[in-house]
Each structure stands twice: as structure tokens, then as C-alpha cells.
Amino acid sequence: MSKFIQTNGRHRTIEGWPLVFTVLTVICVLVGGTVEFLPLVLMEGNIPVISSVTPYTPLELAGRDLYIREGCVNCHSQMIRPFRDELERYGDYSKPGESVYDRPFLWGSKRTGPDLARVGGKYPDLWHVRHMEDPRSTSPNSIMPPYDWLLSKTLKLNDLPAKMRGLKSLGTPYSTADIDGSVEDANAQAENLARNIAANGGPEDLADKEIVAVVAYLQRLGTDLTKLTN
Amino acid sequence: MMIVRFDDQIVRYFVIATAIWGFVGMLVGALIALQLPFWQANLGEYLSFGRLRPLHTNAVIFAFAGNAIFGAIYYSTQRLTKARMFSDLMSRFHFWGWQFIIVSAAITLPLGLTTGKEYAELEWPIDVLIAVVWVVFAVNFFLTLKIRREKHMYVALWFYIATIVTVAVLHIGNSLALPVGLFKSYPLFAGVQDAFVQWWYGHNAVAFFLTTPFLGLMYYFLPKAAERPVFSYRLSIVHFWSIVFLYIWAGPHHLAYTAVPEWAVTLGMVFSIMLWMPSWGGMINGLFTLRGAWHKLRDSVVLKMYVIGITFYGMSTFEGPLLSVKTVNALSHYTDWTVGHAHAGALGWNGFMIFGMIYWLLPRLWNTKLWSERMANAHFWVGTIGMLLYVMALYSAGVTQGLMWRAFDDAGHLVYPDFMETVIQIVPMYWVRLVGGLLYLTGMIMLGINMIMTIRTAKEKPSDAAISVAA
Numbered sequence: 283m284s285k286f287i288q289t290n291g292r293h294r295t296i297e298g299w300p301l302v303f304t305v306l307t308v309i310c311v312l313v314g315g316t317v318e319f320l321p322l323v324l325m326e327g328n329i330p331v332i333s334s335v336t337p338y339t340p341l342e343l344a345g346r347d348l349y350i351r352e353g354c355v356n357c358h359s360q361m362i363r364p365f366r367d368e369l370e371r372y373g374d375y376s377k378p379g380e381s382v383y384d385r386p387f388l389w390g391s392k393r394t395g396p397d398l399a400r401v402g403g404k405y406p407d408l409w410h411v412r413h414m415e416d417p418r419s420t421s422p423n424s425i426m427p428p429y430d431w432l433l434s435k436t437l438k439l440n441d442l443p444a445k446m447r448g449l450k451s452l453g454t455p456y457s458t459a460d461i462d463g464s465v466e467d468a469n470a471q472a473e474n475l476a477r478n479i480a481a482n483g484g485p486e487d488l489a490d491k492e493i494v495a496v497v498a499y500l501q502r503l504g505t506d507l508t509k510l511t512n
Numbered sequence: 513m514m515i516v517r518f519d520d521q522i523v524r525y526f527v528i529a530t531a532i533w534g535f536v537g538m539l540v541g542a543l544i545a546l547q548l549p550f551w552q553a554n555l556g557e558y559l560s561f562g563r564l565r566p567l568h569t570n571a572v573i574f575a576f577a578g579n580a581i582f583g584a585i586y587y588s589t590q591r592l593t594k595a596r597m598f599s600d601l602m603s604r605f606h607f608w609g610w611q612f613i614i615v616s617a618a619i620t621l622p623l624g625l626t627t628g629k630e631y632a633e634l635e636w637p638i639d640v641l642i643a644v645v646w647v648v649f650a651v652n653f654f655l656t657l658k659i660r661r662e663k664h665m666y667v668a669l670w671f672y673i674a675t676i677v678t679v680a681v682l683h684i685g686n687s688l689a690l691p692v693g694l695f696k697s698y699p700l701f702a703g704v705q706d707a708f709v710q711w712w713y714g715h716n717a718v719a720f721f722l723t724t725p726f727l728g729l730m731y732y733f734l735p736k737a738a739e740r741p742v743f744s745y746r747l748s749i750v751h752f753w754s755i756v757f758l759y760i761w762a763g764p765h766h767l768a769y770t771a772v773p774e775w776a777v778t779l780g781m782v783f784s785i786m787l788w789m790p791s792w793g794g795m796i797n798g799l800f801t802l803r804g805a806w807h808k809l810r811d812s813v814v815l816k817m818y819v820i821g822i823t824f825y826g827m828s829t830f831e832g833p834l835l836s837v838k839t840v841n842a843l844s845h846y847t848d849w850t851v852g853h854a855h856a857g858a859l860g861w862n863g864f865m866i867f868g869m870i871y872w873l874l875p876r877l878w879n880t881k882l883w884s885e886r887m888a889n890a891h892f893w894v895g896t897i898g899m900l901l902y903v904m905a906l907y908s909a910g911v912t913q914g915l916m917w918r919a920f921d922d923a924g925h926l927v928y929p930d931f932m933e934t935v936i937q938i939v940p941m942y943w944v945r946l947v948g949g950l951l952y953l954t955g956m957i958m959l960g961i962n963m964i965m966t967i968r969t970a971k972e973k974p975s976d977a978a979i980s981v982a983a
């Protein structure tokens with residue numbers, strides 16, 4: 283060791299060989315890199331399967347991509363840790379098998395707002411519409427930004443088949459029929475939601491607005507596990 | 513004998529870009545800092561918090577810190593190798609390509625075109641561009657090493673090598689995605705696996721974008737400014753190799769108690785704690801380089817900036833291992849403590865090292881005197897006070913909220929079941945952070961003014977430095 287690092291020692295020699303130096307650096311980096319990727323390879327097919335966890339419906343998928351667009355992940359986590367207070371506050375802790383269809387994962391790193399991993403079913407659809415339009419209307423003092431444009435912007439569904447085809451090629455089990463019928467399916471789910479919102483005294487004509495997709499996604503979150511017990 | 517003239521024009525470009533983007537990035541930082549306690553500052557669809565936060569992080573990391581690193585590398589590499597950069601064309605391509613990437617980011621992020629992965633938000637066409645520009649930069653750099661006239665590579669160059677190769681690997685690894693539209697892609701990995709790749713990348717972005725190039729910068733510019741040789745050659749060897757070897761392992765400390773296997777997080781924690789030693793090796797080598805030169809601090813704003821920078825490197829690399837301890841992370845994770853730690857490193861270490869470098873370079877690049885030493889000193893003080901206010905406020909906010917989340921009363925109920933209660937409690941701290949951030953931004957503006965005035969008072973067109981070497 284001391285031979286290596288002394289002035290004019292062996293290290294001095296490799297300082298004169300940039301190529302060797304670079305290769306050694308790469309090796310150093312790759313050792314740790316490989317060990318970090320090992321779990322990935324090991325986990326392939328090793329994540330305990332939860333049979334009730336199914337891919338997102340087309341409308342939920344559209345909603346999820348809107349969630350990504352708006353950067354909700356910057357304020358909301360979707361990862362409940364196994365602590366007593368988190369179980370009490372948010373519900374059962376998150377399992378690896380619950381995010382197998384999440385591309386990208388949306389666990390987040392900052393909880394400026396509460397965790398949303400199990401927010402599905404916690405509130406009625408209309409609550410979410412009101413909350414997204416003006417968070418202060420449902421949660422006084424809230425610091426969440428308003429998202430009123432979600433109620434006026436038209437929901438784009440025509441890119442759904444391309445998106446689902448992409449996901450299918452990555453391993454999400456969508457069938458060809460799912461993909462071909464995706465737009466219709468999304469429209470049907472959206473109309474259902476919009477009818478429910480209107481019936482409860484909410485705004486009319488939301489069926490083709492972005493908000494329904496976001497609500498569909500939020501209402502889905504974390505419900506796969508409860509499906510199991512029902 | 514022959515004359516080798518360095519390409520200092522490219523360094524001037526990068527230094528000016530650093531100041532401009534530093535101002536822009538921190539201005540966005542100040543806006544999002546205002547949005548948290550004052551939601552009315554969310555100015556509609558394109559300027560709401562969720563879309564601007566990534567703009568802030570991308571602008572300050574890749575534009576402010578990025579341009580500064582490139583400036584440092586182009587300036588010091590030419591001098592350390594006694595050679596002009598291999599290709600002026602590649603240097604220009606690197607500069608303009610990088611600015612184009614930044615502008616694309618500034619347009620696409622507010623539009624909501626994002627991958628949703630922290631510090632890797634840019635969508636695939638921009639990712640491809642980053643890879644191309646980086647490769648050109650790497651080729652230019654390594655070919656310059658090849659034509660060097662100095663046999664041995666000085667320690668700063670080791671750190672540049674580590675930076676250039678590792679960032680390439682990280683960027684490509686984390687950007688593996690399938691495009692499903694012009695500005696939409698889905699990552700190759702899902703869920704738990706995506707989380708692993710993301711934080712392997714995310715942690716090492718901190719390591720190889722905000723740490724190793726800055727250590728290289730320190731090793732070159734600090735001894736220059738102090739007019740003292742580096743404290744210990746041996747220490748630099750030991751801490752270089754251990755940093756390069758250890759950092760990559762530590763990523764899973766961002767995933768403690770999540771749905772990833774326990775052993776991986778424990779491994780990440782162990783390596784994070786081991787990182788403490790080589791990190792402090794760097795700090796010690798920096799601070800001890802000033803041995804016998806401490807009196808120079810009185811007159812040199814550059815050295816003062818470096819002392820703050822290196823000290824905060826020491827602080828954040830002590831705090832980091834602490835945060836990776838699982839029981840500590842249980843409290844700190846998800847809270848403002850993390851953001852406080854991030855800015856202790858970002859404002860204290862990266863910011864001050866950049867400021868010190870710029871104040872040292874300005875007179876040299878434009879062959880003149882710094883326009884105002886007094887203003888630079890004022891920058892030092894508002895910057896330091898601003899940074900301290902910023903991090904103190906967030907430590908306090910983070911610990912307070914973390915403790916409130918987990919508080920139970922005697923009957924076994926949550927004391928604060930309503931999440932908003934825990935938010936209202938820390939809103940005053942958000943205001944303090946804003947004040948701290950605004951002070952820091954004021955310092956940045958002072959630097960800008962000083963820079964403009966220095967350049968304007970420079971007499972003629974600045975000439976590039978040259979040395980004579982044996983033919």
C-alpha cells in the first residue's frame with residue numbers, strides 16, 4: 283500500500299496512463315453498479331404476485347399520465363411505510379406487488395401533502411372535483427395549488443392505443459381487444475363518472491374533460507388490495 | 513520553443529452562462545419557495561408548483577452547476593495538460609448544445625412534458641441530445657489528455673475522468689425508456705425495479721455531478737488562490753479511489769422502509785456511513801491546504817468563499833450518512849429535512865465553490881481587476897446569511913413536521929390526524945426559507961453586476977493566455 287501511494291510510487295505511474303486510469307475508474311464504478319443491479323435481476327419474477335392487482339383501465343392510465351404531467355409527485359408520495367402512525371393515517375403499508383404496472387413508479391420523495399397510495403374510495407368523486415378545482419373549498423387552509431383547468435380542458439384519448447401498445451410490449455398484460463377498444467372503454471368509464479358527479483349536484487358535462495381521468499385514477503389508487511378481501 | 517495558446521474564450525462563455533442560469537434557476541427557486549406558503553403565487557397551468565419544481569432543480573443543477581463545471585474543466589484541463597483543447601469545434605458544439613438542452617428544458621417542463629423521475633424529468637428526445645453532447649465533450653476531453661505535454665495527470669483530472677465516464681453510464685442507464693409519442697415514453701423498468709434504477713441514478717447524480725467535479729475544481733482553484741500546494745498527495749489518492757468505489761453503492765438509502773428488499777437498504781446504509789471518511793478526506797485536504805495561509809482570508813474573498821464551500825461539503829457529507837441511518841431516515845424522509853440537506857450541499861458547497869471560482873476567474877479571463885471587491889465581500893455575507901437561514905428553517909420545519917406525524921396521545925390516537933395541522937405549523941418556516949433564498953439570490957445578482965461591470969471596464973478585447981513549450 284505505501285509503495286503505491288508514496289511520492290513517485292506506483293500510483294504515480296498510472297497517473298501517466300490516462301487510458302489505464304480511466305479503465306480502473308470504470309471498474310470501480312461498475313462493481314457497485316453491478317451489485318445494485320443484482321437485485322433487479324434477482325427480483326425479476328421474484329416479486330410476490332398479488333392476484334388482484336390488475337393493469338390500469340384506459341381512463342385510469344390517461345389520468346395517471348395527467349398526474350405525471352402536473353407533477354403531483356412533487357408533493358405527494360404513494361408509498362406507505364410500515365410504521366404505526368402511517369398505518370393509522372393512510373392504511374396498510376405498500377407492498378412491492380402493488381406497483382408492478384407503474385411506469386414510472388410514483389413513490390415520491392417529499393410529502394408536502396398527504397400520501398395518496400390508498401386514497402381511492404376515501405372520498406366521493408364529487409369531492410375530488412371540488413378539491414381539484416379549488417382545494418380551499420374542501421380543505422380550509424390547504425396550500426395545494428388549484429387545478430381548475432382540468433375541468434375545462436378536453437381530455438385527449440386518441441393516443442391511448444399507442445400508449446397501451448407500448449406498455450404491452452414492455453410486459454403489461456393488455457390484450458389486443460383491450461387496445462383496440464381502449465378509446466371506447468375510456469369514454470364509457472368517463473361518462474359513468476360524469477353522470478355520478480352530476481347526479482350528486484356537481485358540474486354537468488365533465489365526461490370529456492381531463493378531470494374525470496384524474497378522478498378515475500385517484501379513485502383506483504390502493505383499491506386492488508381491498509378487492510382481495512371483498 | 514513553440515507557443516501554445518489556450519482557448520479561454522470557451523471558458524468565458526461558460527462563466528457567463530453560469531451566471532445567467534444561476535440567476536434564472538434561483539429566481540424560479542424563489543418563486544416555488546413563495547408558492548408553498550402562499551398558494552396564490554401558483555400562476556396558472558404553466559407556472560404551478562408541480563411543473564416549476566423540476567424546472568428549478570434542472571436549472572440549478574444542470575445549467576448553473578453544469579456550466580460552472582464545464583468552465584472549470586476547460587480552464588484547468590488546458591493548463592494541467594499544457595495543451596489547447598483538442599478541438600475548438602467540439603468545444604463550441606458542447607457549449608451551444610448544452611444551452612440548447614437547457615432552453616428545451618425550460619420550455620418543455622412548464623408545458624408538462626416530463627418523465628416524472630426526479631432529476632431525470634426531461635423527455636426522451638432531449639435525453640438523446642444530452643447523450644450526444646456528453647459524448648462529444650468526453651471525446652474532446654480525452655483527446656486533449658492524449659495530446660498533453662505534461663506526463664502526469666494532476667488529481668483534478670482524476671476527478672474529471674470519474675465524472676465524465678460515470679455520468680454517461682448513469683444517464684443512459686436511467687433513461688432507458690420506450691417512446692410512445694414525440695414527448696412521451698414509459699421506462700423499461702416498472703415499480704420496485706424502476707425505483708432502484710431511479711435512485712441508483714439520483715444518488716449518483718449528486719455524487720458525480722455535484723461532488724466529484726467540484727472536488728476537481730477545488731483541487732485546481734484552491735491551491736491557485738491560496739498559493740500553496742495541496743496538503744497531502746497520499747490523502748488525495750486514498751480518498752479519490754474510495755469515493756469512486758463507494759458512492760455507487762449508496763443509492764438505496766433513498767428507499768428506506770419502502771417496498772424494496774430490506775437487505776438492499778441496509779447495504780446502502782452501510783456504504784453511506786463508510787462514505788463519511790473519504791468525504792472528509794476531501795474536506796481535510798482542502799482546509800489543510802490553507803495551513804499557513806489563513807491570514808490571506810482577510811483580503812481574499814475567493815478564499816473566504818472556498819472556506820465556506822468546503823466546510824459545508826463537510827457538513828453535508830456528515831449529515832448524509834446520518835440521514836441514511838434507518839432510524840433517522842424514518843423521521844427525516846418525506847420531510848423538509850431532506851430539502852434542507854440538499855440545499856446545505858447545493859447552496860453551501862456547490863454555490864460557494866462556484867462563486868469563489870468566478871471571482872478568481874473574472875480578472876484573469878478579462879485581463880483586468882475585479883470591478884468591486886467590496887461588492888464581492890457583501891455577496892459573501894448575504895450569501896452566507898441567506899444560506900444559513902434557508903437550512904435552519906428547513907431543519908426546524910422537517911423535524912417539527914416529522915415529529916407531529918408520528919405523535920400519539922395516551923389513548924393511542926394520532927395527536928394530529930388532520931394532515932393540514934402539521935402543514936400550518938411549518939408555514940412560518942417556509943417564509944423564513946423564502947427570506948433566506950431571496951438573500952442568496954441577492955448575492956447572485958451582486959455577482960452578476962460585478963461581472964458585467966468587470967467585463968465593461970476591461971480595456972481591450974481580452975486575449976487568451978499562452979505558454980511556451982518545447983517544440
Ligand code: HEM
Binds near residue numbers: 356539565
Ligand atoms: C435562491 C435560492 C434557492 C431557493 C429559494 C430554492 C428553493 C427551493 C424549493 C422551494 C424547493 C422545493 C422544496 C420542496 O419541494 O419542498 C427546492 C428544491 C430543490 N432545490 Fe432549490 N432553491 C435555491 C437554490 C438551489 C440551488 C443553487 C440548488 C443546486 C445547486 C438547488 C437544488 C435543489 C434541489 C436538488 C431540490 C430538490 C430537493 C429534494 O428533492 O429534496 N436549489 N429548492
Ligand code: HEM
Binds near residue numbers: 630788825830831862
Ligand atoms: C457522504 C455523502 C452523502 C450521503 C451519504 C448522503 C445521503 C443522503 C440521504 C440519506 C438522503 C435522504 C434520502 C431520503 O430520505 O429520501 C439524501 C438526500 C439528498 N442529498 Fe445527500 N448525502 C450526501 C451528500 C450530499 C451532497 C454533498 C449533496 C449536494 C451537493 C447532496 C444532495 C442531496 C439531495 C439533492 C437529496 C434529495 C434527494 C431527493 O430528491 O429526495 N447529498 N442524501
